[in-house]
Amino acid sequence: MKLLREIKSRARQAAPQVLAACMVAYFAYHALHGDRGFYAWIMLKQEKAQTEAAAERIAARRGELEHRVGLLRRDHLDPDLLEERAQAILNYGLPSDHIIFLDADLRRSGGTP
Numbered sequence: 001m002k003l004l005r006e007i008k009s010r011a012r013q014a015a016p017q018v019l020a021a022c023m024v025a026y027f028a029y030h031a032l033h034g035d036r037g038f039y040a041w042i043m044l045k046q047e048k049a050q051t052e053a054a055a056e057r058i059a060a061r062r063g064e065l066e067h068r069v070g071l072l073r074r075d076h077l078d079p080d081l082l083e084e085r086a087q088a089i090l091n092y093g094l095p096s097d098h099i100i101f102l103d104a105d106l107r108r109s110g111g112t113p
Contacts, residue, residue, distance in 0.1 A: 032038050071078040072085070087093055 030037060034040070068081070070076065071081045093099055
């Protein structure tokens with residue numbers, strides 16, 4: 001009987017500490033693994049870096065295209081670019097021209113085989 005009372009008394013003393021430890025463990029777990037936790041924050045940083053890199057590539061491509069369009073304007077017409085576009089659209093070339101056909105993959109990447 002005395003042993004049972006001793007167990008109850010110690011359990012009452014330890015209960016708040018166990019409860020506090022469980023609460024700390026719960027919040028620590030969710031601080032790491034939750035929707036707004038540390039790992040989610042790292043993933044968002046990686047997504048942000050990838051999105052910014054894609055935006056920079058798109059902005060560079062847009063700049064190139066704007067430059068080429070600017071060369072086709074009336075006030076500043078580049079004859080070489082005009083001839084290139086006319087030959088590409090009309091599928092026309094001079095007999096002295098040497099034409100090299102590239103695969104579509106090589107044209108997009110700008111690389112050599």
